[in-house]
Every structure is written in C-alpha cells, then in structure tokens.
Amino acid sequence: MARRQASTTPHPQTGTPRLAVDGVTLEYRTPRQVVKATQRVSFDVQEGDRYVLLGPSGCGKSTLLKAVAGFLSPVEGEIRLDGQRVAGPGPDRVVVFQEFDQLPPWKTVKQNVMFPLLASRTLGRREAEQRALATLEKVGLTAFADAYPHTLSGGMKQRVAIARALAMQPRILLMDEPFAALDALTRRKMQEELLALWEEVRFTLLFVTHSIEEAQIVGNRVLLLSPHPGRVRAELGCETDSLTSLGSAATKARTRQIHRLLFEHERPS
Numbered sequence: 001m002a003r004r005q006a007s008t009t010p011h012p013q014t015g016t017p018r019l020a021v022d023g024v025t026l027e028y029r030t031p032r033q034v035v036k037a038t039q040r041v042s043f044d045v046q047e048g049d050r051y052v053l054l055g056p057s058g059c060g061k062s063t064l065l066k067a068v069a070g071f072l073s074p075v076e077g078e079i080r081l082d083g084q085r086v087a088g089p090g091p092d093r094v095v096v097f098q099e100f101d102q103l104p105p106w107k108t109v110k111q112n113v114m115f116p117l118l119a120s121r122t123l124g125r126r127e128a129e130q131r132a133l134a135t136l137e138k139v140g141l142t143a144f145a146d147a148y149p150h151t152l153s154g155g156m157k158q159r160v161a162i163a164r165a166l167a168m169q170p171r172i173l174l175m176d177e178p179f180a181a182l183d184a185l186t187r188r189k190m191q192e193e194l195l196a197l198w199e200e201v202r203f204t205l206l207f208v209t210h211s212i213e214e215a216q217i218v219g220n221r222v223l224l225l226s227p228h229p230g231r232v233r234a235e236l237g238c239e240t241d242s243l244t245s246l247g248s249a250a251t252k253a254r255t256r257q258i259h260r261l262l263f264e265h266e267r268p269s
C-alpha cells in the first residue's frame with residue numbers, strides 16, 4: 001500500500017487544532033463510589049489526523065471517546081472542537097458504530113446514508129437524497145446506491161457506515177474498537193479498507209484500540225495511556241508505517257518501544 005501522508009496541520013488562519021483535549025479528568029459517579037477513568041489527559045488532533053488512543057483495558061479510552069462525543073463532561077479540564085468548548089453531543093462529531101452488519105437490511109445503501117440526515121432533521125428528504133448521492137460518489141459507492149446491505153462485502157458495508165457518518169459532514173469521526181470482534185483476516189481487510197477510504201477522503205479520525213499492531217497500522221499518531229486511571233505516557237508518530245511494512249525492523253522496534261512505555265512501570269523494580 002502506498003505511503004499515507006497526513007495533512008496534519010493546525011488551522012492555517014487560527015493555528016487551532018481540530019480537537020483539543022486539555023487536562024481532562026473523567027469520572028463515573030455511582031451512589032456508592034467514584035471511579036476515576038482518566039487523569040489530566042491532554043492531546044491535540046489536527047485536521048486529517050488518524051489519531052489513535054492506545055492503552056490496556058480499563059485505561060479510559062472509551063470514556064475519553066464518550067467525552068469527545070459529548071456524552072460525559074470532564075470534572076477537570078476542557079475539550080474543544082475547533083476552539084469551541086464541547087458541552088454535549090452534536091452532529092459535528094459522529095461515532096461510527098462497531099457492527100457494520102447493523103445497517104438496517106431493509107434500507108438500500110442510499111436510504112441508509114440518508115437516514116441520519118432525516119432522523120436528526122438536518123435536511124429535508126430531497127436535500128438528504130442529494131447529500132447521500134454526493135457522499136456515495138465521494139466514497140466510490142455510486143454504483144451501489146440502490147443495493148441492499150446483504151449484497152455487499154464486509155469492507156463495503158464499512159464504507160457505507162462511514163459514508164453515513166460523513167454525510168453528516170462532521171468535523172471528526174469517532175471509532176471505538178470497531179474491528180475487535182473480527183477474525184484476524186477480516187480485521188486486516190477492514191483496516192486496509194479504512195486506510196484506502198482515508199486516502200480518498202482525508203477525514204479526521206479518533207480511533208480507540210488496545211492492539212499495538214492495529215494502532216500502528218491505523219494511526220499516523222498514537223497516544224499511549226497508562227493503566228487505570230488513564231494518564232498520558234507518550235505520543236508517537238507512526239507515519240512511516242504501512243500494512244506492507246508490518247514485519248519490518250522499524251515496526252518491530254516501535255512495538256518493543258510501545259510495550260516498554262505501556263508496561264515497564266508495572267514491573268517490580
């Protein structure tokens with residue numbers, strides 16, 4: 001696969017990142033206890049980044065994603081999208097759901113892409129149809145606009161799911177372990193498909209995984225989080241990686257480095 005160059009630059013006029021997570025502490029409060037999920041986590045995502053949150057189970061990756069989506073408010077710090085504080089959910093941030101097979105099977109591809117636009121009352125029927133067709137063209141699915149999901153491959157269903165999200169014209173796409181339940185070969189195929197689509201459309205992506213390998217394949221930047229509660233351990237650039245360089249010495253060295261950064265603090269001294 002060809003090398004992927006991200007256009008990861010701050011906004012040319014303002015210098016503002018697409019997403020700023022600034023000293024964010026997140027907690028769950030139940031009547032019996034307070035669970036601290038993350039502690040003072042900071043990172044910036046630039047337009048065109050494929051930004052990956054990587055860390056062991058329970059380090060607060062999903063919680064961070066929920067907070068960016070606006071479903072949970074920080075108890076400390078702030079999340080900003082293009083400089084505006086995130087105060088709740090909004091159509092400018094779209095979560096691409098995990099199970100691509102959950103596309104309603106009775107709706108055609110075009111109807112599936114139109115659905116969120118209509119359900120959120122973003123557009124009327126005629127405009128929604130035009131937007132859906134324009135988005136399908138962008139992701140190379142025009143020929144399948146009237147097809148039903150069961151006639152598509154897994155990779156194409158993922159394209160439809162992402163097209164559905166992109167049709168809302170979000171500023172950032174959010175994906176939480178979307179390939180976790182897949183077998184290894186299908187997972188690789190879906191990663192490939194995601195990267196190919198990014199090549200074509202250059203959306204901004206925030207992607208959660210606990211797979212070191214997947215983080216390096218998908219991400220151009222990877223944030224390493226410590227075990228519970230999540231704190232930032234390091235941020236790495238993975239721009240030189242590709243699916244074909246997976247077994248390379250550089251990738252192996254980075255995998256060792258990530259292991260060390262994630263787990264060396266846990267070893268007894």
Ligand SMILES: Nc1ncnc2c1ncn2[C@@H]1O[C@H](COP(=O)(O)OP(=O)(O)OP(=O)(O)O)[C@@H](O)[C@H]1O
Pocket residue numbers: 028029030035036037055056057058059060061062063064210228
């Ligand atoms: N609804 C909730 N109520 C209370 N505690 C929660 C809730 N959801 C998550 N937690 C706790 O918050 C911490 C962070 O959870 P989170 O799901 O964000 O981690 P994660 O890194 O995404 O883990 P995984 O990779 O296993 O999904 C964990 O200790 C978890 O038990």
